[in-house]
Amino acid sequence: xxxxxxxxxxxxxxxxxLGTTNSLVAAFVDNKPIxxxxxxxxxxxxxxxxxxxxxxxxxxxxxxxxxxxxxxxTSIKRLxxxxxxxxxxxxxYLSYDIAEGQNNTARAVLPSGKAVSPQExxxxxxxxxxDKASSALGREVSKAVVTVPAYFxxxxxxxxRDAGRLAGLDVVRIVNEPTxxxxxxxxxxxxxxxxxxxxxxxxGGGTFDISILRLTPxxxxxxxxxxxxxxxxxxxxxxxxxxxxxxxxxxxDEIRETLGLDASVADLDAxxxxxxxxxxxxxxxxxxxxxxxxSASIRIDLGQGRAYERSVSRDELETLxxxxxxxxxxxCERAIASAKRAPGGGESLAIDSVILVGGxxxxxxxxxxxAEFFGLEPYTALDPDRVVALGAAVQAGIMSGGAKGMLLLDxxxxxxxxxxxxxxxxxxxxxxxxxxxxxxEMFSTxxxxxxxxxxxxxxxxxxxxxxxxxxGEFHLSGLPPMPAGIPQLQVEFLVDAxxxxxxxxxxxxxxxxxxxxxxxxxxxxxxxxxxxxADSFKHAREDMTRHRVxxxxxxxxxxxxxxxxxxxxxxxxxxxxxxxxxxxxxTKLGKFIANAEADxxxxxxxxxxxxxxxxxxxxVRLQEIGIAESLKED
Ligand code: AMP
Numbered sequence: 001x002x003x004x005x006x007x008x009x010x011x012x013x014x015x016x017x018l019g020t021t022n023s024l025v026a027a028f029v030d031n032k033p034i035x036x037x038x039x040x041x042x043x044x045x046x047x048x049x050x051x052x053x054x055x056x057x058x059x060x061x062x063x064x065x066x067x068x069x070x071x072x073x074t075s076i077k078r079l080x081x082x083x084x085x086x087x088x089x090x091x092x093y094l095s096y097d098i099a100e101g102q103n104n105t106a107r108a109v110l111p112s113g114k115a116v117s118p119q120e121x122x123x124x125x126x127x128x129x130x131d132k133a134s135s136a137l138g139r140e141v142s143k144a145v146v147t148v149p150a151y152f153x154x155x156x157x158x159x160x161r162d163a164g165r166l167a168g169l170d171v172v173r174i175v176n177e178p179t180x181x182x183x184x185x186x187x188x189x190x191x192x193x194x195x196x197x198x199x200x201x202x203x204g205g206g207t208f209d210i211s212i213l214r215l216t217p218x219x220x221x222x223x224x225x226x227x228x229x230x231x232x233x234x235x236x237x238x239x240x241x242x243x244x245x246x247x248x249x250x251x252x253d254e255i256r257e258t259l260g261l262d263a264s265v266a267d268l269d270a271x272x273x274x275x276x277x278x279x280x281x282x283x284x285x286x287x288x289x290x291x292x293x294x295s296a297s298i299r300i301d302l303g304q305g306r307a308y309e310r311s312v313s314r315d316e317l318e319t320l321x322x323x324x325x326x327x328x329x330x331x332c333e334r335a336i337a338s339a340k341r342a343p344g345g346g347e348s349l350a351i352d353s354v355i356l357v358g359g360x361x362x363x364x365x366x367x368x369x370x371a372e373f374f375g376l377e378p379y380t381a382l383d384p385d386r387v388v389a390l391g392a393a394v395q396a397g398i399m400s401g402g403a404k405g406m407l408l409l410d411x412x413x414x415x416x417x418x419x420x421x422x423x424x425x426x427x428x429x430x431x432x433x434x435x436x437x438x439x440x441e442m443f444s445t446x447x448x449x450x451x452x453x454x455x456x457x458x459x460x461x462x463x464x465x466x467x468x469x470x471x472g473e474f475h476l477s478g479l480p481p482m483p484a485g486i487p488q489l490q491v492e493f494l495v496d497a498x499x500x501x502x503x504x505x506x507x508x509x510x511x512x513x514x515x516x517x518x519x520x521x522x523x524x525x526x527x528x529x530x531x532x533x534a535d536s537f538k539h540a541r542e543d544m545t546r547h548r549v550x551x552x553x554x555x556x557x558x559x560x561x562x563x564x565x566x567x568x569x570x571x572x573x574x575x576x577x578x579x580x581x582x583x584x585x586x587t588k589l590g591k592f593i594a595n596a597e598a599d600x601x602x603x604x605x606x607x608x609x610x611x612x613x614x615x616x617x618x619x620v621r622l623q624e625i626g627i628a629e630s631l632k633e634d
Contacts, residue, residue, distance in 0.1 A: 093206075213229055245280070259302065377517075423550065428491065436495060464546060476507060552608050553596050556612050578621060
């Protein structure tokens with residue numbers, strides 16, 4: 001990636017999400033939090049392999065873990081600041097040996113007999129993150145905000161600080177992971193005027209945490225708000241890995257049947273580590289595919305010309321997942337019950353926002369059940385794998401003075417809309433509307449038999465999509481084929497008080513729905529907004545004309561299609577003169593369309609409009625005949 005520079009006037013502090021499975025480093029740069037590293041290298045697996053002469057951290061260590069089970073240290077976070085007795089439950093899940101170190105603390109024991117403390121192992125991960133940040137920012141990094149689970153006790157927090165020190169990092173603040181997630185969404189960065197209660201549902205690969213936070217607004221402008229964890233619950237051995245294992249068992253049962261093998265083969269332990277890893281890999285990719293598709297297929301070569309082939313539907317996976325999701329919801333119930341008992345909680349405790357964290361929250365069933373349980377659409381605009389690191393960077397930005405200009409406004413600074421036919425923009429919410437804001441508009445298709453509609457969400461004041469900022473896109477698919485203009489697509493924009501935009505599309509005839517959340521103001525400064533506004537004034541006249549021509553093309557095409565079809569069918573029932581007039585106007589309008597599509601500036605919009613009007617007027621008789629004839633047919 002390119003080197004990003006931070007102004008030297010700010011003390012450089014990075015934000016680190018030191019996770020059980022994966023770790024990330026982020027920084028507050030150009031007014032926004034960004035995860036550092038190139039796209040496919042932003043995530044550093046929290047895995048460390050100890051070799052005789054060197055230590056390998058990250059992807060290579062993870063990928064070759066089965067080759068070196070005893071010298072590859074995974075999930076070290078589970079041992080941080082814990083006694084051997086406390087860590088016993090976790091030992092069964094670890095491939096390496098553990099033993100008691102100083103002060104009864106748990107340590108990892110390498111094949112050489114050398115023991116390494118969780119602080120030392122974590123320091124290796126932190127060093128790798130520090131190096132990554134230093135090279136991405138082009139400056140030596142020595143200070144960090146590091147996140148920890150809300151339930152970490154003092155010893156675990158101190159162990160995290162010590163790991164930082166060993167890595168040459170001054171840990172300037174330890175932040176709770178759920179608090180970081182809330183900060184990433186702009187909660188608590190100074191805008192709130194009232195207390196809020198936020199739930200953070202964090203479902204990863206191997207752990208589940210639910211935290212309820214109370215957010216008390218800043219007493220004075222310029223100060224940050226205050227977060228308090230009022231309840232936590234969860235399960236340290238519940239996550240996406242369980243689903244992978246469940247799928248593997250299903251596949252193995254069926255493979256055994258296919259091959260006529262005995263029951264022992266259905267046991268994953270009967271296979272070597274490579275095969276086990278491959279099967280889990282298959283299962284995980286099926287699971288991930290089913291988060292966006294309705295079915296996924298798998299094929300495993302069994303040798304001797306035999307293969308196991310199968311397709312898994314989303315419904316089938318959801319049946320397997322239901323008891324798993326139930327367990328997370330039961331933990332949410334426990335957390336809510338204990339939050340009610342917390343000072344200020346009370347029976348009337350209301351959750352204002354729900355934030356999703358962790359890769360497993362991409363599962364649609366998880367999103368649906370969480371939304372149902374809390375009675376709220378959860379926040380999904382930020383990548384659930386990156387949201388904690390982004391929040392750590394926001395905290396780092398606040399502490400180094402760089403986040404003062406974070407754009408948190410009570411009004412929507414730039415218009416929000418979607419791309420319509422021909423590349424024009426339909427604005428649903430206009431600039432300077434106050435938040436929260438809601439708008440709905442009906443759309444349709446302009447092509448026959450369209451089974452998927454793309455919703456491209458845009459921000460800006462210009463009239464054409466290409467001149468606006470693209471915020472995100474999604475597809476409403478699975479529509480039954482219908483003639484152009486028949487689908488009834490309702491698009492709703494909802495910007496909540498925190499500035500999160502939820503866009504949903506609902507095709508009313510088929511009942512199909514799809515939605516997406518984005519944060520429109522993420523990373524925009526006041527200056528950038530002013531520049532976008534000024535640009536739109538400069539191009540106002542030209543933009544209006546272009547939008548008009550584009551709309552004329554779309555509507556004229558529909559006219560040409562409908563009128564052309566009717567003329568072919570009922571033309572012989574018209575007076576010959578009327579028919580000739582219509583044919584002439586159709587040809588003339590067709591030329592306008594072709595010219596406008598080649599170069600919109602080459603056509604005279606007024607003449608184009610007049611021709612369309614003339615055709616509409618001249619076709620009245622034909623339409624009447626059409627209606628009369630279709631009544632006869634009925
Ligand atoms: P984390 O511990 O937060 O990195 O989450 C990792 C877990 O998220 C693993 O179990 C992944 O299989 C799971 N995961 C990641 N992406 C998806 C997806 N698109 N659909 C379902 N699960 C996913």
